[in-house]
Amino acid sequence: MSTTWLPCGDYHQNYMEDHAWFQTKFIKGKMILLGLSLFVFIPLVSDSYWLSVCNTVGYTILGALGVQLLIGFCGQVTLGHAAFLAVGAYTSTLLTLEFPWPKLLIDWGLAYPFSIIIAGVVAGIWSVLFGLPSARVKGFYLILTTMAAQFITVDFIITQYVAQIGGRGMAFSLPPGTIKVGPWIIDTDLKVYYMMVVLVIICVIGLANLLRSRAGRAWVAIRDNDISAEVMGINIVQYKLLAFFVAGFIGGIAGAFWISNLAAISPEHFPWFVSLWLVGVILIGGVGSIHGAIFGSLFMVIVMEILQLIIMQFADTAIGEKFMMDFLFVKEAAFGLAICAFMIFEPNGLAYRWWQIKNYFNLWPFSY
């Protein structure tokens, strides 16, 4: 379901056209509109609250992209992705707070951007470390080792050791003005929003390009049948580890981005719930497409916000008040039900519906 059928009468005449990103003028126009709405329209119409919702969506997209790569494209089920977000976030925080950057870099506001990249690399290496068992085990057993990654990394190493560096106790507070990109100090939701949009676009384009390269085709082959992939001459261990590295890298970037939105960072931001949440997001969005990660994030975050708004309407009744107090738990239960419902009634996810609708209009009126 990765390709969409072109409208009737559009033919490719050479390979350049076949490989082009935007295959028709119409698609190009759509993309320009999308870019305009992302950069101009949404910041204009939304207030601070909805901007912060958008930021959460972006964070979820960045996290879910890595999970989508591992589960949807390489077939390596992971239930410990929050560990890599945490590694990225902590690496970036520690680098910005403790590392003796040259004065020049701080003045130019390059310390934080550099730390994002380093955080990505560190999280990628950490992810490869926990991807090593994938050389031997797969399926359910791999799920267990990635779970172990979550507990070992977040609940033990980060909580007990990393979070104690500098004697700050559990939470690292980020003083205002530390997060600086170029000339801008990231302190409002709007600036976080722009950073988010840029990062998401870079990551989506990067991943999409990677997926249509040799590595991407190797991953899909491994997902579909790893034994036949090996027979075809793909070094499956190497490509599995590469998938883990790229997923960890994007996860690290997500974590490092998210600290710009937080006043303080603590291990409680990365519980096992987040790992499962990310997997749930791609299952709802659709496994095996980048659209899936984006639709899933949009759907889950916005549905949860709407749920909260609905409950707020009933805040003065007794039961509504209780639900308001315990909204986190309502959210958990609703998330669980949503996953179950999607798995039972719509196992292909939202991206599949989108694909069907798009094809219906592309091929209209002769859809056969």
Add this chain to the structure above:
Amino acid sequence: MELFFMTLTTGVMVGGIYALVALGWVLIYKCSGVLNLAMGELTLIGAYVSLSFYSMGVPFLLSLLFSLIIGFTLGILTERIFLDKLIGEPVLTVIMVTVGLSFFFKGCVELFWGTDTRVFDPPVFSIEPIRLGPLVIGEVYLFSFVAAIILLIIFVCFFKYTRWGLAMQATADDEMAALSLGVSARFVYAAAWSIAFMAAGVGGTLLGNINGLNISVGFLSLLVLPAVVLGGLNSVPGAIVGGIIIGILQNFCGAYLDRYFPGGVKEIAPFVFMAVFLLFKPYGLWGWERIERV
């Protein structure tokens, strides 16, 4: 040396409870091939139900019985509403449905009973420890172990000698053959889920008696995963041995390693052990090795 034996006995006793919960897990896997990640929440539900009855003044054994009955009903309902439609779907789908179920159950438990630690009040077991020669054992641990062992024996007998147990074993062995011999697979799956709910409920009630009951009891029963991996996913004796070994390992790490790595060694050790163990022996001690063909 005394510390060693103390740790060993405590480990065996706690391990007995893990073995009970692990048994419920293995049961579901054996009968229906569902890898259940919601086991922790099943224990929570059972434990909270029996705690509620106990707080209302119902005698302990009776409230345990009530929680078994409710667990039985919930098990059948869960299977009929959610899992029944997923027979034959890919493994990841089924696993993620159990993950969804675990969130749903956890959210419901937190909504109904809150997150504060609750204890069985008045205490069911006396705080006064029992002395067996040089060994000092808390009464809770001893009774939990005994209860776990009795239940294990009941389960094993159920599988060996009753009609339903035989039907479940037959379905686990070969679904198609069992179906053609007139075994109702849907009935077997429902039975497996309700038995798992009941086993988890007893395990949870006993765990709740040790340190009080809160959400982290659900995390404790995630430890069944290392236990079943150690024993092999589809082996009942494996679950028992694995549970006890994990209990012992956990307590030894708590007793000896906590000095060197302060903090949560006790909670993490089983998972570290599991990750390393998987590298060397992915099918566990007694699990079936799966041979793959293209």
